[in-house]
Amino acid sequence: MKYKSQKVAYYFFAFSMILLLLQVTYGFIMAFAHMGYDGLHEWIPFNAATATHKNLLVVWIISGFMGAAYFIIPDEAETELWSEALAKLQFWSWAIVGVIAVAGFHFGWFEGRKFLEIPRPLDYLVALNVVxxxxxxxxxxxxxxxxxxxxWVLTMGLVFAALLYLPGMVYFENLAVDSFFRWWVVHLWVEGVWELIMGGILAYLLIRLTGVDREVIEKWLYVIVGxxxxxxxxxxxxxxYYTGGPKYxxxxxxxxxxxxxxxxxxxxxxxxxMYRKGNKRHPNKLALYWTLNTAILSFLGAGLLGLAHTLPQVNLYTHGTLVTAMHGHLAFWGAYGSLVFAVIAYAMPLMTGRKIYDNFIGNLAFWTANIGMLGMTAAFAAAGVAQVSLERLAGYEFMEVAKVIEPHFFVLIIAATVFTTGILLFMWNFLLYGAPSDEAIQPEGEPVFQVTT
Amino acid sequence: MLTKRQAKTFFIGGTVLFAAIFLGLTIDTLSNGLPRNTHPEKMDDQVKLGRYLWDKNNCMGCHTIMGEGAYYAPELTRVYSRKGPAYIRTVLTAPEGWQPRGRNMVKYDFTDEEVEALIAFFKWMDEAYLNGFPPKPWLQPSE
Structure with missing residues (x-):
């Protein structure tokens, strides 16, 4: 860490970890409900659980992005943050709005708009905070x-992500129009501007971790975001396709x-x-694993599993089934969850001075989280394919099918337990790093292991 | 070999071009396609209230409509023609909350006006054309 104010990132990372743990908890509540055990229904009905699960996802990922930006931008711009005090204020207001939103879901204070359930009065506070x-x-x-x-790529990703939140704040009476603009937010985020953020963060990590020349990495960064x-x-x-729009x-x-x-x-x-071209001398292996993991799993989850059901002929049958959940889980984890983990694994040793680069817990966390998520994806795939076959192709009633696919949710819970073990181990490591310290400041910045050609 | 400047031009040029096409198609969809398929002129105050209630109670937190939502409860795009208004009324007014096959729906205290508004909303939805969604099953074992 070169600049004192970069430490603000720690708050966001810690908040992000807490929210992730909560998100996983709500995932379990929903998986048990799918298996027929909805004992918490009186207090946390399924629609509150799902709103909480999805919004915690959005908020923990964005918290991770914000932390990443506070860490990366001073380093790239070679200056302290413009105002550390305001950054802290921004953190606390962000955390308070987030907590109110999630608590509100449990009292029926939400909007039925998937991923954008936060009610509009709070939307204005979110917007103010993001500004x-x-x-x-x-x-x-x-x-x-x-x-x-x-x-700039990272910053523009953040700016456009904020701008694209706006169409989601307008109320349209026609549900189909509302849905049209909801995808402006959700799709153009995750399959658009968030990839700018992802590209920017990956480029930063690759420059640092592989020692490959910045010019080479940034050139390819343009091609990829293009x-x-x-x-x-x-x-x-x-x-x-099937939400009221024209055929084209x-x-x-x-x-x-x-x-x-x-x-x-x-x-x-x-x-x-870039990893192959790099000199492999950087000691932080955990950060490197998570970085490569992001690049590979995002292709599998977001790319391939997305393609598996975006052909219109296929989507006619899979649209609105658990097949979407299969794609959604690996896509978010691979592209964005793993990316936040990569930034944390890279930044924490630099902020705290504790060189946890390649320890047993960190490696175990890496493998269990990923294997668990792949298992979850397989369970969703089995449930989804069974649902499509029985409900959409054979014409059985929804609830008849729901009973038949209950065992897949048992498998999901087993896999999710493995995943959660990985998450808990990662958090254990997070605690092992300890708090950020001014003693970790290196006035010359982190040594760059430049590749010599 | 590609230079950084060429890569930047590719990025900015491509983005501007495809964003412009997307905006053009958006305008067409909003002014032609969506109104033709979803009949906004049929959205009277009752339908609008139903739509509002649909949102306010986060019904898509369990159900799907137009295939969008959660996957915990049935697809409701065609519920009006599939089940009929009387069935929907029974579900929405079940005194202990609807409990299909041991699963629990939230117990709502809707007024009669609100129940009828939701039914009107489902009727409006039922009449929307969604490019063939939901698809007809290939076989009909339950019938």
Whole structure:
């Protein structure tokens, strides 16, 4: 860590970890309910649990992004944060709004809009908070000694993510119009601008961890984010097949969705290639594993499993079934969960001075979390395929099918237990790092193990 | 070999071009496709109230509609023609909350006006054309 104010990132990372633990807890509540055990129904009905599960996901990932930005931007711009005090204020207000939103879900204070259940009065507070965050980041970048492509890609990703939140704040009476704009937020986030954020963070980590020349990495960064938008913007069409839109979305969505895995494949090839070109001298192996994991699992989860059901002919039958949950879980984990873990694994030793680079707990966390999530994906896939076959193809009633697929949720719970073990081990490591310390400041910055060519 | 400047041009150029196409299609969808398929002119105050209640109670936290939502309770796009208004009324007014096969639906204290509004909303939804969704099953074992 080169700058004192980078320590603010720690708050966001810690908050992120707490929310993740809560998210997983709600996942278990839902999985048990699917198996027929909904003993908490009186207090936490399924619709409150699902709103909580999904919004905790969004908030912990964004907290991770914010922490990453507070850590990366000063480093890239070579300056202290514009205002550390305001950054702390932004953290606390963010945390308070987040807690109110989640608590509110349990009292029926929500909107029935998947992923955007936070009620509108709170939306304004979220927007205000994000504006403050962006001002801090932009001012830091502008006053900095240098403005790198990596920093700009990351920052623009954050700016556009904030702008795209706005269409989700408007109330449309026609449910189909509401759904149309809801995907402007959700799709253009996760398959659009969040990939800018992801690209920026990956580029930063790869520059640091592999020692490959910045110019080379940033050039490919442009190509990848270019591919992302080339396929991802019109790829939004796969949400418009069967929600009231005109027929041409079937063609446009089908073609551009089929191209979306290319962007993720580019991301994978980019990271793996840079790793191979790199000198492998950086001691922080855990950060490197999580970085490569992000690049590879995002291709599997977001790219391939997305493609598995975005062809309109297939989607006609899989739309609105557990097949979507299969894709959703591995996509979010692979692309964004794992990315936040990579940043944390990289930044924590630098912020605290404790060189936990390759310990047993960290390695065990890596493998159990990933194996658990792959198991969960398989369980959702089995449940989803069975649901599609029985309900959509054979015409059995929803609840008849729900009974038949209950055993898959038992498998899901077993796999989720393995996953949770990984998460808990990662958090144990997080505690082992301890709190950030000024003693960890290295005025010259972290030594870069530059590849010599 | 590709230079960084060329890569940047590819990124910015591609993004602007495809964003422009997307905006054009959005305008067309909002002004032609969506109104043709979903008949907003049929959304009277009752339907609007039903739509509001649908949102406010996070019904898509368990159900799906137009295939969107959670996967804990049945798809409701065609519930009006599949089950009929009387059945829907029974579900929404079950004194202990609806309990299909041991699963629990939240117990709602809807007024009669609200129940009828939700039914009107489902009727409106039932009449929307969704490019063939939900698909007809290939076989009909239950019938």
């Amino acid at each position: 403050l965050f962006l001002v801090i980041i932009l001012m830091t970048l502008l006053k900095g000694k240098r403005q790198t492509t990596t920093a 591919l992302t938008f080339l396929s991802g913007i019109l790829g939004t069409g796969h949400h418009y 979305w079937l063609l446009i969505g089908g073609i551009f969705s089929a191209m979306e895995p290319l962007a993720f494949l580019g991301m994978t090839a980019f990271a793996v290639q």
